[in-house]
Amino acid sequence: MEITYSETREIDEKQIVALYLANKWTAADKPKQLRKALLNSHALVSAWEGEKLVGIGNAISDGYLVVYYPHLLVHPDYQKRGIGRNIIAKLKKNYEHFHMHMLTADGKSVGFYEKSGFMVAGDTRAMWIYQGDEH
Template sequence: MIAYKETKDFTAAELQELFLSVSWLSGNYPKRLEKAINNSDTVISAWDGEQLAGLVNALDDGEMTAYAHYLLINPKYHGMGIGRELVGRLKKKYQGYLYLILIPEDKKNVAFYEQYGFEVIEGGTPMQIKTL
């Protein structure tokens, strides 16, 4: 049974294992990743016993806008509704905000987010400065 927690109590190794399970580059920087997660305003995680199965995090301004940065599920837990549950909990946490924003890393993930009420920002273009 999957348990959900709003906590930042992770080890660098737990985070590294989760992020590398989905081949995310940030998994190669476990100490930096641990610090980044600890500095997030919100982190909701999914646990299978002692195994970190997935997480979502957000950064917010305390009133109007929250940015969901990570949503990832270890592939061995795909299809179990964990992503749906994490997104639902995040939406509930920020229900009084004007905006909950995220940028999917891959266009194939757009349909996943659309089923939970997210919309593509017409005319918008995600931008970044990549320093890794």
């Protein structure tokens, strides 16, 4: 079946949680907050196989200069098919003239993001107060 992409904000909480659990992301432990966070993002792109949510990515932005991409997930059964690359490309298109595009990549995903045009930001280090444990 073909993968389709959407900017819909009508995504069932159960489908979102299932995708996050499949990727072992602890945000799934807060399903109501997770759904609200995604739906209130500046931009949201989802990938679907029929009625099944197979990928999602979002952007948070000031709307003028800076955009941050906090989440990009593809269901493990659908990885290595270009879905994540298509989601990030669609998100980036919304912000192509912005001064700064930012994200935090763990060691496993650095190469993926480099292929999408991102680079390690000099000597900067990501810093956070974080309640999850998957990183």
